[in-house]
Amino acid sequence: MADSKLFAGHAVRRLRRASGLTQAAMAELLDISASYLNLIERNQRPLSATLLLRLSERFDFDPRQLSASEPGGGADALRRRLADPIFADLEIDRAEMEEWLAGAPGAAEAFARAYDRIGQGVAPVAAGTHDPVAPVRREIERWRNHFADLDRMAEEIADELRMGAGDLYGAIAERLRVRHQLAIRILPFDVLPGTLRRLDLHARQLQLSELLDPASRTFAAAFQLAQIEARDAIEALVRAGGFEERPSERLYRRHLTSYFAAALMMPYARFLRACESTGYDVELLQRRFGAGFEQIAHRLTTLQRVGARGLPFFMIRIDRAGQVSKRYAGASGAALVEAPGRCPLWALHHAFDRPGTLIRQMVELDAGSGAPGQRWFTLARTVQPPGRRQGDIRAEFAVGLGVEASLAAPLTAARGIDLKGEATQVGLGCRACLREDCPQRSAPPAARALLINDRERGLSPFAFVSD
Structure with missing residues (x-):
């Protein structure tokens, strides 16, 4: 925090009012001075940094809450919401948005919650129904998908596991057995039909399906260890989320686990270190860490530790119909x-046309996107989650990764790509796109x-007023 400027006036004001103090007090x-506090x-x-330390000492709070409590996730998150076509005629610039955040943080947060509640501008499927995912995504976005306390705790346990054995899966299995009296048992598919992981407390077993590949087995074992040893830290974050509905609370708990x-x-x-030494080579990282x-x-998307930040990647996962099942903007603001x-x-x-092949592309947001001129180096590849099949249906998704083109030079995957050259012009979906000749x-x-016009037809099937 000492190396970067932290603007968190809304949080300071909230802290002052909660303490029942005037600005002078x-x-x-x-x-x-009171005038400096007003600014x-x-x-x-x-x-x-000095003032942060005084706030921490005299008001007994965690300074990280200042950056984690921006109304609506902060200016970037609000700008992304305002890029929705229904706000296209308002022309709200960044300066106006920052004034809004500074002058009326509660109203900004209320707008963000209302917008997320109706599904980013799309009416609910039925009256009285709510999307439980929206508040979870908002809370993840608030933290930029980086949870420093969980990372530190996981590192400490990982170091202990490395000292005991070279095989991470075996080390986790042994820790579960010795410390928590839980054995891991791999069962045939027909014994666990339709189930990949099950905790049988009566038998003191974590039962895993044979359909899981090695990376997924390790993850399942680590997930179980997290439920036990990181429970208090996870529950503290869940409580701080202040969810109104149980489904959202449970989804957020699962994400943190x-x-x-x-x-x-x-x-x-x-x-x-591995990312930086390999040029963020995803395939090499898979082998080195035994991950998918x-x-x-x-x-x-999570590498945002203060003083040790990685490149700000975004990630998105879609199915063949283009429906999104995962999306993490992280610190990218994409x-x-x-x-x-x-x-x-x-x-x-x-x-989907080239299963298992890593596809590279330079894209640039067009003028009608709400963020014109942004250039991204993107990667895409299909994945097939292990075990996710029913009859003849096997699940398949496309996972996209991206980083700003100006930051992509260190990437192994970007070699041979002119990061300042031509890029495919893309929009944010047809309903939000103002490109006339597509x-x-x-x-x-x-x-x-x-x-x-019944007398002529252009390249696009829909002609529209350009301004």
Whole structure:
């Protein structure tokens, strides 16, 4: 925090009001002037390391809460929401948004919750139903999918496991057996029909399906260890999330437990060193850490430790219909991930044509995207989760990874790619895209009136008012 500017006026104001103090009284406790505190609360001055220390000592709180409690996830997250076509005519610039955050943080948070509640601009399927995933994604986004306490705890346990055995799966199995009286048993598919992992407390067994590959078995064992040894830390984060509905609370708990399991398989410091020494070579990282492609991809989005940050990757997972089942923007701020739609010109959708092949592409957001000019180096590959089949149906997804083109030079996968050269122009889905000459368009933009001309037809099946 000492090396970066932290603007958190809303959090300081909330802390002051919760303490029942006036600006003058709080300023006196912090040994600063009331006018300086006023500037801090209006986000016109950053919090210094010295002031953070005083706040921590005199008000008994964790300074990390300041950066983790930005209304609506902060300016970038709010900007992504405002990129929705229904706000296209408002032209809210960044300065106006920062004034909004500084002057009315509660209203900004209320807007974010209301927007997320209705599914990013899409009405609920039925009256009275809510999307339990939206508040979970908001909480993950608030932390930028980096949970420092879980990472540190996982690293400590991983170091202990390395001292006991070279095989991580075997070391976890032994720890579960000795410390927690739980044995791991691999069972035939027909004994565990439709189930990949089951905890049988009566038999004191963690039962795993034979369908799980080695990486998935290790993850399942690490997940069980996380449920036991990281329970208190995970429950503290769940309580801090303040979820109103049990399904959201349980989904968030599962995410945090999975986060810990991944951190145990890929301890932060070792994983970051491996990333930097290999040029973030995903296939090599898979072999080195005994993990799957999707596990590595997700872990890359979490490397935001203060003083030891990795590249800010985003990750997204879609099915053949383009439906998103996972998305993590991390610290990337990528509108490509947060948008309700995706562009068919993005090679992520083409990965299904070349199963198992890593597809590279340079993309640039077009002028109508709400974030024009952003350039990304992206990777895409299909994955087939082990065991996820029913009859003749085998699950298949495309996982996309991306990092800003200006940061992609160290990547092994970017070798031979002109990161400053031509890039495929993509939008955020047809309803959000204002590109006029795209023959791939499947729907008119939501923010423009249609032009119907019976005497001529252009490249696009939908002509619309351009401004």
